[in-house]
Amino acid sequence: MIYSLNIGSFEGMKSQNQSTILNLIRLKEPISRAEIAKLTKLTKPTVGALVSELAERNLITEEKSDTAVAGGRKPIMLRINYSAYYVVGVYAAAEVIRVILTTMDGKMVFDYKKDITELPSKEEFIEMIKSSISYVMEETNVEKNLILGIGFAMHGLVDPENGIAIFSPHLHLEDIHLKEILEKEYSIPVIVENDVRALAIGESWFGQGQEISDFICISVGRGIGSGIVINNEIYKSSFNTAGEIGHTIVNINGPRCQCGNHGCLEAYASEIAIIDRAKRKLQEKKDSVMTETELSIPVIFRAAKEGDELAKKILVDSGESLGIATANLINILKPTKIILEGSIFEEGDILLSRVRDMVQKYTIRSSKEEVSIVCSELGKKGMVLGAVALVLREMFKVGGLQ
Numbered sequence: 001m002i003y004s005l006n007i008g009s010f011e012g013m014k015s016q017n018q019s020t021i022l023n024l025i026r027l028k029e030p031i032s033r034a035e036i037a038k039l040t041k042l043t044k045p046t047v048g049a050l051v052s053e054l055a056e057r058n059l060i061t062e063e064k065s066d067t068a069v070a071g072g073r074k075p076i077m078l079r080i081n082y083s084a085y086y087v088v089g090v091y092a093a094a095e096v097i098r099v100i101l102t103t104m105d106g107k108m109v110f111d112y113k114k115d116i117t118e119l120p121s122k123e124e125f126i127e128m129i130k131s132s133i134s135y136v137m138e139e140t141n142v143e144k145n146l147i148l149g150i151g152f153a154m155h156g157l158v159d160p161e162n163g164i165a166i167f168s169p170h171l172h173l174e175d176i177h178l179k180e181i182l183e184k185e186y187s188i189p190v191i192v193e194n195d196v197r198a199l200a201i202g203e204s205w206f207g208q209g210q211e212i213s214d215f216i217c218i219s220v221g222r223g224i225g226s227g228i229v230i231n232n233e234i235y236k237s238s239f240n241t242a243g244e245i246g247h248t249i250v251n252i253n254g255p256r257c258q259c260g261n262h263g264c265l266e267a268y269a270s271e272i273a274i275i276d277r278a279k280r281k282l283q284e285k286k287d288s289v290m291t292e293t294e295l296s297i298p299v300i301f302r303a304a305k306e307g308d309e310l311a312k313k314i315l316v317d318s319g320e321s322l323g324i325a326t327a328n329l330i331n332i333l334k335p336t337k338i339i340l341e342g343s344i345f346e347e348g349d350i351l352l353s354r355v356r357d358m359v360q361k362y363t364i365r366s367s368k369e370e371v372s373i374v375c376s377e378l379g380k381k382g383m384v385l386g387a388v389a390l391v392l393r394e395m396f397k398v399g400g401l402q
């Protein structure tokens, strides 16, 4: 996919060398023109001309170095001017739409959330998205030609090529042409991606996936999904639906999943599955400090911490299922890192340590292979920052500004 920035300030920025230089400045800043020439093997006059154009577009800043090079001269050092342009990030989950406006380094200028309280029709959903984006644009009053693009992280099956939400299992909606609708409305480039794949891109841009060429993000919320990064690229498959770890089978005789199969990971370890299981056990009059009416993920974790055996067993079992699925994934792809995202990893160690134990036990590896398992540090803003990263990734991609 070539990101067509044919609107606004980047019109005419056609040179591949120019985007190469822009990305080099991002990665090596502060950097001088001479160093750029050395690293890109472009001539100094060519670098000079291209850098001048970037400066004219306000994309870079120049400052005199504190240290002199040979000959006593202090070179001019270049940096990205991150606050010159903006990106809109949208995350549509089952229960909330979140829209943020950030500068080019992901700093939030505005953060807006709209709750989805009842199942919307397709038209109502589109209207909610538009009104949320428009609200953020109006409140921040940023000139439209300073907005590089709108990144959209959508839950469910997504066709990123055409920017279509193919199917939303939680909202029971299908075939929403988000890119087409929003580009028509705002005349700003729109990039749509599945939420967990956007999260993985967000981790590679802002989080724990930085400078790591192969890692997997596993997100656990109402559903369970994964974003797989191989050789610095997100893996989608020809069908655009890779990464559905939530529907890998951990027990063929297990409970029925939303997808219709039995024994999917999601039916064991999603937030909904964990709460449902606690509810069922309480209805069976199992001994516990928990009560059916106030069940939630924090309540179950709190009970487990207080020593409640039922709560502990539910969380350990969920950790076990998640650990088995994670170990299987590691054995197939051998990423160097697994990044876990979701409140079940933030509430306490009981479930997470079980995941780690299972991975330790069931992965085949040499003594040199150490797969680190970490929790996302982006927190609840991971998906929406991932949406922003969708735009930034294209913006700074070599050859991406055509």
Ligand SMILES: [Zn+2]
Residues within 6 Å of the ligand: 246, 247, 257, 258, 259, 260, 261, 264, 266
């Ligand atoms: Zn399933």
